[in-house]
Each structure stands twice: as structure tokens, then as C-alpha cells.
Amino acid sequence: MVTFDLVFPAWQFKGLPPDWPGGFWWHFIVFSIxxxxxxxxxxxxxxxxxxxxxxxxxxxxxxNRVGPFGLLQAMADAIKVMLKEDIVPNGAxxxxxxxxxxxxxxxxxxxxxxxxxxxxxALVNLNIGVLYVMAVSSISTLGIFMAGWGSNNKYTLISAxxxxxxxxxxxxxxxxxxxxxxxLAGSLSLNDIVRSQAQSVPFVLLxxxxxxxxxxxxxxxxxxxxxxxxxxxxxxxxxxxxxYSGMKFALFYLAEYAExxxxxxxxxxxxxxxxxxxxxxPWLWLIVKSWAVFFVLVWIRATVPRxxxxxLMTFSWKFLFPLALLxxxxxxxxxxxxxxxxxxxxxxxxIAVGAVLVILLSxxxxxxxxQVEA
Amino acid sequence: MKLDYYxxxxxxxxxxxxKHLFRRPVTVQYPEQTLNTxxxxxxxxxxxxxxxxxxxxxxAKACHIGAISIVTAPNPEGDKYPVEKYEIDTGxxxxxxxxxxxxxxxxxxxxxxxxxxxxxxxxxVQSKEVMKYTSEKxxxxxFYPEFAAQLPLQTLLLEKITEEE
Numbered sequence: 001m002v003t004f005d006l007v008f009p010a011w012q013f014k015g016l017p018p019d020w021p022g023g024f025w026w027h028f029i030v031f032s033i034x035x036x037x038x039x040x041x042x043x044x045x046x047x048x049x050x051x052x053x054x055x056x057x058x059x060x061x062x063x064n065r066v067g068p069f070g071l072l073q074a075m076a077d078a079i080k081v082m083l084k085e086d087i088v089p090n091g092a093x094x095x096x097x098x099x100x101x102x103x104x105x106x107x108x109x110x111x112x113x114x115x116x117x118x119x120x121x122a123l124v125n126l127n128i129g130v131l132y133v134m135a136v137s138s139i140s141t142l143g144i145f146m147a148g149w150g151s152n153n154k155y156t157l158i159s160a161x162x163x164x165x166x167x168x169x170x171x172x173x174x175x176x177x178x179x180x181x182x183x184l185a186g187s188l189s190l191n192d193i194v195r196s197q198a199q200s201v202p203f204v205l206l207x208x209x210x211x212x213x214x215x216x217x218x219x220x221x222x223x224x225x226x227x228x229x230x231x232x233x234x235x236x237x238x239x240x241x242x243x244y245s246g247m248k249f250a251l252f253y254l255a256e257y258a259e260x261x262x263x264x265x266x267x268x269x270x271x272x273x274x275x276x277x278x279x280x281x282p283w284l285w286l287i288v289k290s291w292a293v294f295f296v297l298v299w300i301r302a303t304v305p306r307x308x309x310x311x312l313m314t315f316s317w318k319f320l321f322p323l324a325l326l327x328x329x330x331x332x333x334x335x336x337x338x339x340x341x342x343x344x345x346x347x348x349x350x351i352a353v354g355a356v357l358v359i360l361l362s363x364x365x366x367x368x369x370x371q372v373e374a
Numbered sequence: 375m376k377l378d379y380y381x382x383x384x385x386x387x388x389x390x391x392x393k394h395l396f397r398r399p400v401t402v403q404y405p406e407q408t409l410n411t412x413x414x415x416x417x418x419x420x421x422x423x424x425x426x427x428x429x430x431x432x433x434a435k436a437c438h439i440g441a442i443s444i445v446t447a448p449n450p451e452g453d454k455y456p457v458e459k460y461e462i463d464t465g466x467x468x469x470x471x472x473x474x475x476x477x478x479x480x481x482x483x484x485x486x487x488x489x490x491x492x493x494x495x496x497x498x499v500q501s502k503e504v505m506k507y508t509s510e511k512x513x514x515x516x517f518y519p520e521f522a523a524q525l526p527l528q529t530l531l532l533e534k535i536t537e538e539e
Contacts, residue, residue: 057391061401303391304384362380 031123035112042287043257044074049291050257050298057302078250086246089152096150101244101251104143108258110136115265116191118275118282129190130182134175137221137262140255141167144230144240147252151243159230159239162309163223166230169316170220176324177213180331181270194274201343202273209327209354211271213320215293218267220312222259225301229309260297264290319361326357400531409529411486413515413522416469419485419500420462423507426481429455433473433482441466442473460502465495474517483507484516486525 048063048071055062063070088097114129116122126132141163148160181203182188185196197203204211220227231239241252268274268289275282277289307315330353334346402409411417429446441463446455474482485505492498507513515522 053395056397056399057395059394059397059400061399061403064403299388299391303387359380 028123031113034117035109035115035123038117039109039112039258039261042261042290043254046257046261046294047074049294050301053295053298054302057299081250081253082247084246086248087243089243091152092243093150093152096146097243098248100143100147100150101248101255102143103146104140105251105255105258107136107139107143108255108262111262112265114190115269115286116194116275117286119195120191121283122191125189125191128188130178130188130193133190133266134171134178137259138167138171140259143255147244148240151240153243155236156240156242159232159236159242163230163240165309166220166223166227166312166316169313170217170320173213173316173320173324174217174221176321176328177207177210177217178270179328180207180210183328183331183335190269190274194269194276197273198276201347202271202276204271205347206343206350207271207327207331208351209323209357210331211267212354212358213324213327214270215263215267215296217316217320217324218263219297219300220316222263223256224260224263224297226304226306227312228306229312232306260294261290264293264297267293323357323361327354409531410526411488412528413525415484415486415488415514416471416516417485417488417514418464418469418490419487420467420473420505421483421485421507421511421513422460422502422505423481423483424457424502426479427457427460428453428479428481429457430478432476432478436472436476438470438472439466439468457502460505461499462505463499464490465498471516480518483518483521484514486512486514 051073052062052064052070063073066072066076088094111133113123114126114132116125144163145160148156148158148163151157181193184203184206185193187193187196193203200206223230230236233239236242241249244252265286268286272289272293273285274289275286277285280288330350334350338346429444431444431446434442434444443459443461443463444457445459446457449455469484471484474484490498513521515525
């Protein structure tokens with residue numbers, strides 16, 4: 001049987017050693033192609049998977065006409081969208097309108113530059129990987145705001161303002177929840193974080209609170225339902241991409257799912273052990289884990305109705321933010337006080353602390369308790 | 375302490391959607407699968423019984439759309455006029471069923487076919503050869519309960535959900 005490891009043995013998968021003549025460029029080209037292929041293939045699969053699963057959860061079939069099980073539906077949509085007319089509204093800021101989809105999509109690809117697909121197999125193994133991920137992933141907000149501003153339309157602008165508001169508030173708990181991971185792993189490099197999980201246990205067990213905060217905050221940051229206020233079609237048409245058509249719209253659509261892919265792979269990397277796992281090859285473990293996380297995203301989308309803007313803000317500032325802070329304090333105390341503690345002891349303690357804190361902070365949410373005006 | 379406010383409510387909702395994931399979808403894949411229509415369907419066609427028809431033109435008079443055109447021979451043969459031309463333009467027909475109800479000789483029935491779309495308007499005109507009643511023609515039970523009794527029962531979506539794979 002020809003396995004992936006045989007075709008791409010580890011040294012080749014990692015690219016040539018950078019000190020070889022031209023080695024860096026080989027490494028760069030190989031990994032750029034791998035990242036592009038990984039992102040585009042998985043995004044298309046995720047779109048198909050989301051539409052099918054969402055359909056089945058609503059007792060529908062989902063797309064099943066194009067290709068086996070409707071697998072080629074995304075291709076058909078892509079062809080359709082490429083043949084469409086590209087409309088730029090009157091009075092739009094043409095340059096901003098043109099650049100916005102690119103600014104929204106490219107940073108999402110850039111996040112994958114530090115994503116380890118295997119031990120040390122990444123485009124660059126940055127020693128400040130977490131910082132890089134957090135910094136780069138917020139750039140796409142700028143793209144969305146450019147789209148909202150450049151379209152010369154009040155709905156797109158409202159949508160863009162909502163996105164900025166949500167990203168500004170959710171960035172804080174997300175970063176704080178990652179600080180707990182960094183404390184445990186003792187490194188900001190994504191590969192080292194995965195490696196330290198392979199040595200002990202996945203951090204979802206040691207950091208249940210951080211997991212919840214990162215997952216929910218990340219969902220809000222990539223504007224997944226139920227936090228997809230900026231695409232609330234009952235209020236503001238289609239949100240920031242109201243005035244977009246053709247390939248520009250397709251880029252936004254792609255960026256949306258690529259962001260979901262980023263969140264899934266990040267959750268898999270930070271909390272579920274990344275490429276670590278028995279039997280299967282490491283890159284497949286990463287895909288399997290991100291797929292599982294994405295299923296939960298779809299599941300939540302099928303279940304929970306969209307929140308209001310004040311509920312969105314309340315959820316961030318009154319729930320996730322204090323939880324993330326408390327989680328950071330608890331983790332820091334644990335790391336300092338019992339540096340040699342076994343995971344067996346820490347897991348029940350952390351889960352108990354997490355449950356108590358969640359229940360205590362849930363008191364902020366009573367039905368109707370977060371209304372702006374009575 | 376009402377646990378629904380502490381995350382249990384969302385967990386319940388999640389379980390509902392998960393249950394639906396493993397349920398049979400209710401979608402009918404139309405061109406491949408069809409449901410049995412109502413026994414009293416007023417379909418997109420008429421069925422005309424040549425033996426019973428006397429050429430009295432009551433149906434054409436009852437048709438307030440004027441979709442039925444009928445031409446009979448000037449002289450009767452026995453107790454009926456031979457019908458030379460009997461046409462209905464289904465492009466005009468609103469399937470009200472007046473012609474069927476009014477026919478004194480029970481010679482006109484609603485058809486049960488509903489896939490009669492055409493590419494040209496002229497093709498929508500059904501001639502008497504097309505409409506002619508034969509024993510294997512699928513006639514609707516509209517206004518004729520004895521026909522309805524022979525037809526298969528209508529499939530309800532409810533039954534489709536509960537039916538076995």
C-alpha cells in the first residue's frame with residue numbers, strides 16, 4: 001500500500017533543509033502549494049458538508065444533484081459565480097470596493113503559514129506563532145469594513161460597524177484564553193504547543209474553560225451563526241456583501257468558510273492535540289479533528305437563533321471576558337504552585353473550577369435581562 | 375435554580391437537532407419519486423367519452439373561459455350528433471370542472487395527469503384523439519365517486535415520514 005509517508009517521506013514533506021543551496025525556496029514553494037491545496041479543498045468540502053448536514057438537520061436533503069452526493073455543487077456554484085456580471089454601485093469607492101475581498105481573504109490564508117501539519121512541517125515554525133495567528137486573523141475585519149465603507153450603502157456600513165464592534169470585544173477573551181495554553185505549553189510556537197500536548201494530554205482537558213471561551217469567542221469573531229449579526233438578512237439585506245456580485249462575492253464566501261476552517265484547525269491545534277494521535281498519519285489527524293470541530297459549528301448553527309447586538313456585547317464583556325481572566329489567573333497559579341502536578345490531578349480540578357465559574361457567571365443572563373430599554 | 379438558564383436549554387436544543395440529523399428527510403425527489411395525488415385531482419387534461427357524448431355542446435356553453443370548441447355534423451345519426459371536432463385549449467383552461475359537472479350524459483371527466491407542460495402554445499390544445507376515454511386512461515375521481523373508489527389513496531407527507539426505509 002502506498003501511504004502518504006512513502007510518497008512524501010518526512011524530510012521531503014518538511015522541505016529541503018534551509019541551509020542547502022536554494023533549499024529555502026523549495027520549502028517555500030512546496031508549502032505554499034500544500035497550504036493552497038489544503039485550504040481550497042477543505043473549504044469546498046466544508047461548504048458541501050455544511051449544506052448537507054444543515055439540510056439533514058432540517059429534514060431536507062441538501063444539495064444532491066451535481067456529482068455523487070452533490071459533491072460537485074461547490075464547483076457548479078463557482079462556475080456560475082465566475083460568469084456573473086461584476087457590478088460596482090454608483091458612488092462607490094472603486095479602489096476600496098475592489099480591494100476589500102482580497103484584504104478579507106488573504107489573511108485567512110496567511111494564518112496557515114504557521115499551522116503544523118506534522119511535527120515541524122509548517123511553512124515557517126515561528127516562535128511567536130500564537131501572536132502571529134491572532135494578529136493576522138484580525139486583518140480580515142479590515143477587509144469587511146472596507147467592503148462596508150466602499151459600497152456606498154447604509155446597510156453595508158451598519159454591518160461593517162457591527163463586525164468591528166464584535167471583533168474588538170471578542171479579540172480580548174480569545175487572546176486571554178490562549179494565554180492559558182501558552183502558560184501550560186511554555187511556548188508561543190504552534191508546533192511546540194502540539195508537541196507538549198502529545199507528551200501529556202490534549203489541552204481541552206486541562207483548559208476546559210479556555211476551550212469554551214476560545215471556541216465561542218472564535219465563533220463570534222469569524223461571524224458564525226448565532227453571532228452572524230453582520231449578515232442578519234432580516235434587518236440589513238446581506239450585510240457587508242450586499243453590493244458585491246460575481247467573483248468578488250465568491251471571495252467573501254470563500255473567506256467566510258476559510259475562517260471557519262481556520263477556527264476549526266486552531267481549536268484542533270490548541271486544544272485537541274493537533275497532529276498528534278495514534279495509527280493515522282499526523283496530517284490526517286489534523287483534518288479529522290478540524291472536521292469534528294466544524295461539525296459542532298454546523299450543529300450550533302442549526303440549533304441556536306441569531307442573537308441581538310446587545311446580547312452579543314453582553315456575552316463578550318460579562319461572560320467570556322471575566323471567564324478568560326479568571327481562567328488565566330487559575331492557570332497561572334497552577335503552573336507556579338504545582339509545576340510538577342500530574343494531569344490526572346489537574347483535570348478534575350480544572351473541570352470543577354470551570355463548571356463553577358460558568359454557572360456563577362451565567363447569572364448575568366436572565367431572560368430579558370440584557371435589554372437595552374424596557 | 376432553573377438549570378435551563380445555565381446552559382441546559384441550549385443543550386436540549388442541540389439534542390433536538392442531532393435527533394433530526396438521523397431522521398429520514400421528507401423531501402420528495404420529484405422527477406424520480408412522485409407522491410400519489412388526491413383522488414379528486416383536477417389535473418391538466420380532460421377525458422372525453424366518445425360513446426356517451428351526443429354533441430349537445432353543453433360543456434362548451436358552461437365553459438366561461440371559452441376554452442372548449444366543439445363542431446358537430448349538421449344532421450343527427452340516431453339520437454346523437456357525430457362530433458367532428460372537439461378541442462380544449464388547456465392554455466386557457468382554469469380547471470374549474472364546470473364542463474364535467476354540467477355534462478348531462480356523463481361523457482366528460484377530469485383527467486389525473488398533471489405533467490402536460492409544453493414548449494409551444496399550440497401544443498397545449500388537446501384534440502379529441504388525445505382526450506379520448508379508454509379503459510386504461512387514468513381518470514380523476516372529480517365529480518364521479520365511483521371512479522374515485524378505484525384510484526390509489528393519496529400519499530400524505532406524514533405517512534412518508536413514518537414509512538420504513
